[in-house]
Amino acid sequence: VSLREDSLAAWRPRGLATGLIAGTGGAVAVLLVPDLVLAPAWIALAWCAAAITRTDLARHRIPDVLNLAAIGSGALLLLIPWDGAAYGRAWLAALAVTAALFVLALLGPSGLGMGDVKLAPALGLYLGYLGWGAVLVGVVAGFVLGALAAVAVLVRAALARQSVSGALRTALPFGPFLLLGTLVGLASA
Template identity: 35%
Template structure:
């Protein structure tokens, strides 16, 4: 067998892995739709089974295939023909794309599980914060255990604990920074943002200090640009409360994806 045959096989396996991870993301996205709807209302995410809000008819398995079912049903309930929000397939497709991007960034490693978990809860928190302006403890607080455990397993497998130590320090630093901002300006920062900051600091700092700096700065840059745009368009005023969680998560995504490269380029310009 020639070298080119091995390269083709490697490329096929890589493509298969990306597609498989993306498919997993579609399934997770379907579950996230349940989480996004029920958690803010204090409802169980396990039971009862999903049902049409119009006619209360239980959604059958054939009508619960991510994205495809919505397309085949033309965005309507099979039983009563009530419209089904396009948000459902968008969340499913978006989660699939995000999972594939995470795999492309992190690669076939143990820590990819940690970042897929972070991506999943990030999508849920983003939409919940937009909907009800809250970051539920039931999602944020378990991440303080789950994420470090997953990253600790990665450190144990790699035999390198430096990234784990950096992640712990990054989580504490970003938590302290947001806590200080909340104390200094209570109207502009909620304690939910502070708690989320610690989780994001862990995930960002694992990648590197550059990822942490870029991710933290990116949140304020994006949030500031958006707020200024709202004020200039007269859709808000200076004291209007705007959820900051989505911008924290967007900044973290930038930091994890490109933070180290951006930080390296910045440092090179300073030399």
């Protein structure tokens, strides 16, 4: 990895599709936030999510710089409405979601990579600010959406008369599904 790839500027959303994802994600987040004072934080997460999705789909990796941007923006922007209890819960949720995904990644060939584990603190932070229900819904939704995508890959392989065992080895980036699950968690709050 070059120094250029480790800089935040190297991972800015590029291209029309990525820009549309960032803009649409930000707009949807603004519509869904229970309090508009939280909108800047969720817009920042939408920007990071667009870059993370683009990179994970293309390279099957989530750069640390993007995870740090998502965590850092949440840590700062979630201070704006200052609710000490919600902020504390957000950090507890970040720790809990990270620990859960870390254990799952260690347990075996789940397809859960360390980039996904390092994305967990941001997702826990944002959803935890909204409440434990949003955390549960968001994380479960991410796994359900990922599972549905995996089933779609298997069905596609079967319909195309390809080897299902080969389809089982198909790498499916999980970060985008965790991020979609986070959006579902936001909608549930």
